[in-house]
Amino acid sequence: MDGRMIDYFDSENQAKIPKQDWMRERLPADYWDKGTQSRKSKQQWFKVNIGILMERMRQNDSATPHVLQWMHGCEGQTQPDGTLRFVTLIKQQSP
Numbered sequence: 303m304d305g306r307m308i309d310y311f312d313s314e315n316q317a318k319i320p321k322q323d324w325m326r327e328r329l330p331a332d333y334w335d336k337g338t339q340s341r342k343s344k345q346q347w348f349k350v351n352i353g354i355l356m357e358r359m360r361q362n363d364s365a366t367p368h369v370l371q372w373m374h375g376c377e378g379q380t381q382p383d384g385t386l387r388f389v390t391l392i393k394q395q396s397p
Contacts, residue, residue, distance in 0.1 A: 311341035 318337035320326040376388040
């Protein structure tokens with residue numbers, strides 16, 4: 303979305319939250335429910351792995367926030383019949 307955040311996981315409320323109105327309006331509730339479950343799983347993975355990394359790098363200050371980001375994208379291709387077809391381009395990134 304040209305660098306715009308489209309959703310995020312609210313770890314306090316344990317929910318995947320849309321950041322763009324069009325997502326909230328067009329995607330069904332089960333999309334957000336499944337996304338919430340997926341993000342909860344990623345949160346557990348992150349907690350385990352960031353703990354290992356912090357120990358190995360001797361970064362024991364747990365008061366400092368740690369951020370993990372994924373960037374995903376797609377490219378729209380206009381088809382001969384005028385419809386738009388999207389090709390997914392996935393890029394994982396962590397700061």
